[in-house]
Amino acid sequence: MSSSFGEAVGLHAKRDSGALLAASLVVIAIASALLAGWMPIAFSIATVFLFAGPHNWCEARYILGRLPARAGKLWGFFTLSFVGIVGLTAAFAYIPSYLQNTSEVLEADTLYGVWNSAFVLWIATLIWMRSRTNPRFDGGWVWPVAFFLLAGIWLHPFAFSIAIVYLHPLMALWLLDRELRRSHPDWRPAYHAGLLVVPLLLIVLFWQLHDAPVLPGDDPVSLAIQQHAGDWILTSVSNHFLVAAHTFLETVHYGVWVILIPLIGYRSKPWELNTIPAARRGGAWRRGVMILLLFGLLIVAVLWACFLMDYGTTRYIYFVVALLHVLAEIPFFLRMI
Amino acid sequence: MRYPLLTVFAVFGLGLVPHVAFADLAPPPPAAKEVKFVVEVDEKAKGSKLIVPQTLVNPRFRPAPGGGVPKEGNGGLAVLEYEVEGDAAVEPARNRNHLMIAGVAFTLALGLGGIWIVRRTGRSGARGLALLVAAGGVLAVSTVVWANAGPPPKPKEKKEVMLLPVAFDGKLTLEMVRGGDTIKLVLDKEAYDAIKTGPKKPEGK
Numbered sequence: 001m002s003s004s005f006g007e008a009v010g011l012h013a014k015r016d017s018g019a020l021l022a023a024s025l026v027v028i029a030i031a032s033a034l035l036a037g038w039m040p041i042a043f044s045i046a047t048v049f050l051f052a053g054p055h056n057w058c059e060a061r062y063i064l065g066r067l068p069a070r071a072g073k074l075w076g077f078f079t080l081s082f083v084g085i086v087g088l089t090a091a092f093a094y095i096p097s098y099l100q101n102t103s104e105v106l107e108a109d110t111l112y113g114v115w116n117s118a119f120v121l122w123i124a125t126l127i128w129m130r131s132r133t134n135p136r137f138d139g140g141w142v143w144p145v146a147f148f149l150l151a152g153i154w155l156h157p158f159a160f161s162i163a164i165v166y167l168h169p170l171m172a173l174w175l176l177d178r179e180l181r182r183s184h185p186d187w188r189p190a191y192h193a194g195l196l197v198v199p200l201l202l203i204v205l206f207w208q209l210h211d212a213p214v215l216p217g218d219d220p221v222s223l224a225i226q227q228h229a230g231d232w233i234l235t236s237v238s239n240h241f242l243v244a245a246h247t248f249l250e251t252v253h254y255g256v257w258v259i260l261i262p263l264i265g266y267r268s269k270p271w272e273l274n275t276i277p278a279a280r281r282g283g284a285w286r287r288g289v290m291i292l293l294l295f296g297l298l299i300v301a302v303l304w305a306c307f308l309m310d311y312g313t314t315r316y317i318y319f320v321v322a323l324l325h326v327l328a329e330i331p332f333f334l335r336m337i
Numbered sequence: 338m339r340y341p342l343l344t345v346f347a348v349f350g351l352g353l354v355p356h357v358a359f360a361d362l363a364p365p366p367p368a369a370k371e372v373k374f375v376v377e378v379d380e381k382a383k384g385s386k387l388i389v390p391q392t393l394v395n396p397r398f399r400p401a402p403g404g405g406v407p408k409e410g411n412g413g414l415a416v417l418e419y420e421v422e423g424d425a426a427v428e429p430a431r432n433r434n435h436l437m438i439a440g441v442a443f444t445l446a447l448g449l450g451g452i453w454i455v456r457r458t459g460r461s462g463a464r465g466l467a468l469l470v471a472a473g474g475v476l477a478v479s480t481v482v483w484a485n486a487g488p489p490p491k492p493k494e495k496k497e498v499m500l501l502p503v504a505f506d507g508k509l510t511l512e513m514v515r516g517g518d519t520i521k522l523v524l525d526k527e528a529y530d531a532i533k534t535g536p537k538k539p540e541g542k
Contacts, residue, residue: 113435140457144450150442154435224406312406 018187021180022194024260025252032251033201033244037209040243041222047247049307051254052318053300056325058257060296061270063332064289069277074335077129081331084122089324091115096320113157120149123330130334162230164326166246169253171329173198176256178336179264198252202245209241221312228319373519382525385509389520447473502536 035043071078095111106114124146131139153160173195180188215226229246231239262270271293273279279289306314447469454465505528524532 107432109435110432113438138457140453141450144446144453147442147446147449151439151446154439154442157435220406316406 018184018190021187021260021264022190025191025194025256026197028255028259029197029201029248029252032255033205033248036244036247036251037205040240040247041215041217041225044225044243044247044250045221045311047251047254048315048318049304049311051251051258052322053303055254055257056322057293057296057300058262058270059325059329061293062257062261063328064276064278064292066332066336067277069281069285074133077126077133077331077335080122080126080129081328084126085324085327085331088115088119088122088327089321091118092323093320109157112161113154116153116157116160117150120146120153126331126334158233162233165228165230166249168326169249171326171333172253172256172261175329175333175336176261176264178333179261182336183264198249201248205244205248206237206241209244210237212238212240214238215240215243221315224312224316374522375519376522376524378524378526378529380526380529382523385507385525385528386512386523387509387520388512388514388523390514390518502538504536505532506537507531 032047068074092115095108095115098106098111099108124142127142128139131137131142149160177188177191180191215222217223217226226239226243229239229242231242234242268275273286273289276289279286303314303318451466451469454469457465505524507528509522509528
């Protein structure tokens with residue numbers, strides 16, 4: 001009797017924790033949507049300044065805690081992941097300087113088409129490799145889907161780039177779901193219910209702002225933010241909505257990485273290295289992990305200083321280099337399936 | 338695992354909807370709206386000009402070539418590449434190689450999708466094959482539908498044209514500026530004097 005009572009109390013507590021997680025997500029989302037809709041440019045500037053660096057550090061800390069200490073049979077998968085992450089980021093960073101060269105041979109749309117194609121084929125290969133390791137799944141659908149996407153890329157090369165800008169924030173929500181499946185499966189129903197607030201708020205933003213006047217900012221930073229949201233390609237809706245929607249999604253994903261995942265997925269305090277498999281190998285590995293995390297903190301501080309000195313340039317450089325973490329999430333996510 | 342394929346079909350189909358919607362009809366012109374209007378007289382001006390704030394005409398700006406933050410010009414304003422809207426805008430020529438690559442990729446997608454579905458055993462494989470054939474059929478039919486004729490001619494409306502007196506008849510410069518919410522008509526001395534003399538009778542045919 002007491003055992004079943006204990007189980008009932010435990011189940012109730014688990015459900016409460018799930019509801020608390022969902023409520024936290026809803027609060028973050030509503031606050032983000034309100035601020036992003038009300039003053040999109042200022043909120044975008046503030047949110048990138050505050051969270052761009054810390055969320056990368058939190059993400060790196062989380063990934064370190066989940067990566068195996070030894071690659072073993074997954075050596076090929078991790079090698080291809082690393083080559084793709086570094087290679088694609090380097091190529092992406094090189095494209096603007098190539099385009100500024102007067103002797104350029106390829107146009108911007110061709111270059112981004114090639115980059116996007118390489119990106120899709122890289123992901124397809126990783127999924128294919130993943131499908132052939134335990135737990136296995138039928139990965140035969142990967143290539144038709146990849147070539148469908150390739151067809152779309154070459155019809156509208158820039159549309160795919162804009163799609164990545166809007167879809168990347170959703171990866172954090174997906175990764176949180178994978179983490180819950182692993183560590184707190186009882187929380188998932190509440191979390192899934194809480195997730196509904198994201199599309200609902202996007203609909204509200206669209207309803208309120210789709211025909212709002214053009215954003216008034218004429219300075220380089222405001223225009224860079226508008227262009228990042230794709231207002232030069234998505235001309236049928238107000239750029240007020242585009243910037244608000246992008247800032248809203250970015251802020252929700254910052255909230256997931258900086259607040260929710262550290263509370264749920266670290267399994268220890270961030271500075272405790274015992275839950276990081278690589279650090280548990282001891283010796284140089286432990287020191288290496290510690291140096292990496294401290295170096296990450298230094299980068300966060302440097303990023304804040306650079307934002308204060310020249311926000312526009314730092315933001316531009318950040319979003320080019322930040323592609324590294326966007327790409328790193330993909331193989332990591334695949335290992336969590 | 339048929340859901341990813343279904344999803345791609347759905348997304349691809351939705352992506353084509355706008356093309357269908359605007360296949361042969363131009364998008365509707367924006368609705369008329371009231372804006373502030375000021376007439377100013379500048380006796381030192383070399384010519385009359387009409388100044389229109391960019392926010393009233395919703396122009397598009399392409400990112401600076403090579404990306405990055407736009408350069409800062411006079412008064413902290415960004416220096417941008419301006420893209421003309423409406424009839425004056427010229428659709429950039431599409432790279433035909435891109436279309437060819439897209440076609441090859443699409444063919445490969447259909448071919449590989451078919452192989453994957455056929456190789457799968459059991460009922461789900463047959464259902465998938467039926468789905469692929471149906472989707473292929475829909476896409477094939479839709480291409481025929483797009484090879485369409487022009488829109489049906491609109492019935493001609495007989496409108497009585499009322500000729501109004503002309504207050505000013507001449508040339509002016511059209512300037513698009515950033516910021517502001519008022520359309521300004523700046524008149525030079527000659528234009529101002531012409532207006533002061535009173536409107537001319539319309540020249541009817």
